[in-house]
Amino acid sequence: SIITLADEARYAFDNLLEGVLGGPSTLRLGVTGLSRAGKTVFITALVHNLIHGGRLPLFDAYASGRLAGAKLQPQPDDAVPRFDYESHVRNLVDARIWPRSTRRISELRVTLEYESASTWKRTFGPGRLDLDIVDYPGEWLLDLALLNKSYGEWSAEAVAMSREPHRQQLAAEWHHRLQGVDPDAPADELKAQELAGAFTSYLRAARADEYALSMLPPGRFLMPGDLEGSPALTFSPLDIAPDREPVQDSLAAMMARRYESYRTHVVKPFFRNHFARLDRQIVLVDMLAALNAGPAALRDLEQALADVLACFRPGRASWLTSILSRRIDKILFAATKADHVHRSDHDNLGALLARLTEKAAKRAEFAGAEVSVMPMAAVRATREVTVTRGGRKLPAIAGVPLEGEEVAGEVYDGASEIALFPGDLPKDPESIFEAARQFQSKPRDLAEEAHDDTLALRYLRFRPPRVERSETGLKLSLPHIRLDQALQFLVGDRLQ
Ligand code: GDP
Known part of the structure; x- marks a missing residue:
């Protein structure tokens, strides 16, 4: 019939346009990680920074002024719960308490309007990317095995x-x-x-x-x-x-x-209804928790990460391959909560995670996915200070411990700031398991000799920070570490 023909012509035209302009205008980004890795905080901070004009100098489309706007839109899937962005923002930004963690799958659509970097593409008018963020527990991926x-x-x-x-x-x-x-x-x-x-x-x-x-x-x-x-x-x-x-x-x-x-x-x-439809993936990993818990925890994490990667790059004979309609082409492993260590330790944090994902990542790259690893804090709850001890100046961090947090017998009121020296992360990723042993005992040693300025890192949680002014000084958003770099890797090429 005429309608079908017209429809088909329209599809063909759309496909042609998409081909010319560089892929469809929807990107489904999976956000995963084991419980408490930081998924809820990551999505909330990401969206808040986009909508409220945060500091994102390394997110190219945004820094160069090509990003005309970011807004929430109704999500395409009616049967999936919506990511409860507004309530999480109320907690994180207004009340300065951490939001409730991920318990199930949820979804949120952010629409980005941008000017293309290419003059030729700009003649087609402004571009639009629907970024569908899908939050789901990493535990569910381990079930594939x-x-x-x-x-x-x-x-x-x-x-x-x-x-x-x-x-x-x-x-x-x-x-x-x-x-x-x-x-x-x-x-x-x-x-x-x-x-x-x-x-x-x-x-x-x-x-x-x-x-x-x-x-x-x-x-x-x-x-x-x-x-x-x-x-x-x-x-x-x-x-x-x-x-x-x-x-x-x-x-x-x-x-x-x-x-x-x-x-x-x-x-x-x-896997069929949700996982198979993802285009890209960020895997959040709480490396510090594993280091804190010791070598057995690290070994377990290494195995879990290998199993997670196996989902992204299943072998030809796997059931998953038979149902996949597309392939995940970019995977980012982020070591979260980097604000718990000093900047001088960020590279080490990334290197340790890279070491844990190394073998599995090689396989994924072989199969054509781009894999990157970086340290990140979706929300920076600490600032950097220098602590003098025994005449030596040490790089330290300062933050407000959550109310009720207890270290070395002291219970915090959620109002006063403390400085602490988290202990150096090992420089040599090869010795990671040995390193976990040392890291595990180190904060405790420090606590023993501690004066009130230096305390153990173990399990200490900081209160979320106040919003800060952007470069222009007009807007307020959440401070972070390398959130912009993560965004650039995950969506930057789609805003060209
Ligand atoms: P989920 O289970 O993966 O959704 O984990 P959440 O996003 O709820 O994070 C769990 C907890 O980790 C939070 O309640 C915070 O205490 C902490 N957290 C997560 N991200 C950050 C971060 O970027 N910085 C700091 N300081 N703490 C974080």
């Missing part, structure tokens, strides 16, 4: 992992309950709940600051989203051989069925 494992294989692996020295104690209660069950006994809902509960508690304990472990699938056990309490999440590994066929109607059979449901109704839909 489950698609290659039967229930028996996964069980055996999870039980073996939980018996490793640094996990054993955390899993003691779950182990105790596992010993008391017979996998061949008839299926029993209460038993299933009890085991799932103990298994989840173990995963949660391993994620706590003290241990900061990363490899803790299934992802929804820690980040259930809207599935909390559903049968698809009420299962647990059993202490069985990997190739064991479950007896009919037994507890093992019930667990295996639920594991299967989890893979079919939870894991696959996430």
Whole structure:
């Protein structure tokens, strides 16, 4: 019919224009990272800086004055929750408290209007890029590996992992309950709940600051989203051989069925409906938390990052490849909360993360994605100061600890600023695991000899800063470290 023809002509024309002008005008940016890595703070600060004219000298389109405007628009997907930007800004900027962290997937569209840098492109009028930011828990990415494992294989692996020295104690209660069950006994809902509960508690304990472990699938056990309490999440590994066929109607059979449901109704839909549509990706990593927790946490993080990268560059035979309609072409790993260390340590922070992602990143680059690593603080909550100690001047940072934070027996009121020397990050990324050992003990040593000007970094959280004036002095936005560089890498080329 005429309508179809007209439509097709229009599509062809659009495609032609897009080809000429450089790709479609929508960019879906995935923002991920394990819990507390800084996703919510990153998105809030990014959007706030764009809308309120923050200091972004290294974001080219913006610094050169070509960015005509940035505004929030209704998102294209009606079935995905909206990222609660306004409420996060109220907390972060107005109340100066940290916003509520990511619990599930959410989305926000920011539309950027720009003048092209090329004279020829400008003759087509101003450009427009719809930036769709998709926030989702990094834990969910680690579930991809489950698609290659039967229930028996996964069980055996999870039980073996939980018996490793640094996990054993955390899993003691779950182990105790596992010993008391017979996998061949008839299926029993209460038993299933009890085991799932103990298994989840173990995963949660391993994620706590003290241990900061990363490899803790299934992802929804820690980040259930809207599935909390559903049968698809009420299962647990059993202490069985990997190739064991479950007896009919037994507890093992019930667990295996639920594991299967989890893979079919939870894991696959996430990858199909959300993940497969992403163009670019930023992975936020809290390196300092892992360093603080020690070598076991770092090793776990390295494995988790490799698994995350495997999602971005799945092999040809993988299920994921078969459903991907596009490929992620740029991946940024950002070591977050860089404001917790002095500027002289930022490069080291980046180098340590680069070392952890090295092997996996090589594979991704091989497959055609551009991978970059940088230190970043989406919100800079500290300032740099010099502390004199024993006649020596040391680079230190100063900030207001959150109300109730406690270091070396002192509880803070959330109002007074303190200076502290976080301890040097190791210079040599090769010795990263040894370094974690040193870094781990260092702040404590300092605390022991501490006067009131120097305190331990461990777990200290600072109050969010006041907004600051932009270069022109007219606008107010949040201070940051290298947020502009991250933006340039992730969207800069699309605003040419
Ligand atoms: P999410 O779980 O990935 O969404 O993590 P959040 O964005 O909620 O961040 C978790 C916590 O890390 C926050 O409550 C802050 O205490 C801290 N945080 C995150 N980003 C920054 C940052 O850029 N600077 C500082 N100082 N703290 C941060």
